Amino acid sequence: MECLEFRRWLGAEPRSQNPDFLAHLEICPPCAAAWRRAQAFEKKLRAAFFDTPEPSRLADRILLKQATLVRRAHRRRWQKGVALVASLILIVGLGTPLALNLLARYGLPMLSAEHIPGETMSLSMTQPLPDDMIRMGFAKREVQLAGPPPSGVTYVQDCLLGPFKAVHLVMRREGIPITVFFIPNRQGQSRPDFIEKGLYGMEMPLQHGTLLLLSAKAAILPAVAKAWTATLDGPSAETATPGSI
Ligand SMILES: [Zn+2]
Numbered sequence: 001m002e003c004l005e006f007r008r009w010l011g012a013e014p015r016s017q018n019p020d021f022l023a024h025l026e027i028c029p030p031c032a033a034a035w036r037r038a039q040a041f042e043k044k045l046r047a048a049f050f051d052t053p054e055p056s057r058l059a060d061r062i063l064l065k066q067a068t069l070v071r072r073a074h075r076r077r078w079q080k081g082v083a084l085v086a087s088l089i090l091i092v093g094l095g096t097p098l099a100l101n102l103l104a105r106y107g108l109p110m111l112s113a114e115h116i117p118g119e120t121m122s123l124s125m126t127q128p129l130p131d132d133m134i135r136m137g138f139a140k141r142e143v144q145l146a147g148p149p150p151s152g153v154t155y156v157q158d159c160l161l162g163p164f165k166a167v168h169l170v171m172r173r174e175g176i177p178i179t180v181f182f183i184p185n186r187q188g189q190s191r192p193d194f195i196e197k198g199l200y201g202m203e204m205p206l207q208h209g210t211l212l213l214l215s216a217k218a219a220i221l222p223a224v225a226k227a228w229t230a231t232l233d234g235p236s237a238e239t240a241t242p243g244s245i
């Protein structure tokens with residue numbers, strides 16, 4: 001492998017274990033220096049974006065935040081975050097593992113909002129499903145519910161949300177459909193209030209996956225989030241006392 005090819009490879013796959021790649025790294029000091037810079041850059045990115053603190057008492061924190069001005073500050077921070085991530089993805093190159101990682105980490109609101117138009121019929125269903133059908137929907141994704149499902153679920157389907165295997169549900173509150181996604185085994189970020197494609201949304205990491213809610217009305221989401229937390233994590237998660245925010 002020559003320098004030019006090495007640099008291209010480095011841009012696309014900084015952590016490559018390809019033997020030719022590693023061999024060139026051994027013999028070429030300028031490329032080795034570039035390799036070290038790339039590793040340091042990636043490490044910095046990971047530290048900045050991926051090392052988020054462990055979520056605790058999330059439902060309560062979200063409910064409290066909802067009622068405070070923190071909400072507005074959070075939204076501004078989130079919008080800044082999106083712009084930053086978009087520019088980072090352009091810098092590191094689309095399709096590289098790091099870009100895919102960033103997209104996966106930050107793109108859930110976008111992926112979920114874009115998924116809904118493909119199943120618009122789900123939004124007009126009004127007949128509540130029996131609990132067994134909802135349990136079966138989760139079982140297809142190897143998820144066992146810790147409590148009874150919330151009332152008013154009218155749609156359940158195992159879907160792909162971008163690269164993620166998800167359970168896709170719709171439920172109704174005050175006559176308004178709420179789209180619910182649960183992505184098992186995925187610990188995402190906590191986003192108490194995002195807006196995507198004209199829908200209000202919440203993203204919350206639960207014990208065994210990530211919950212996403214989207215609806216035309218923001219005010220109905222916190223209670224729904226609380227209900228699903230009890231369903232998926234167990235009733236104890238719901239009764240946790242409001243504490244630090
Ligand atoms: Zn070289």
Ligand SMILES: [Zn+2]
Pocket residue numbers: 115119157158159160168
């Ligand atoms: Zn779907």
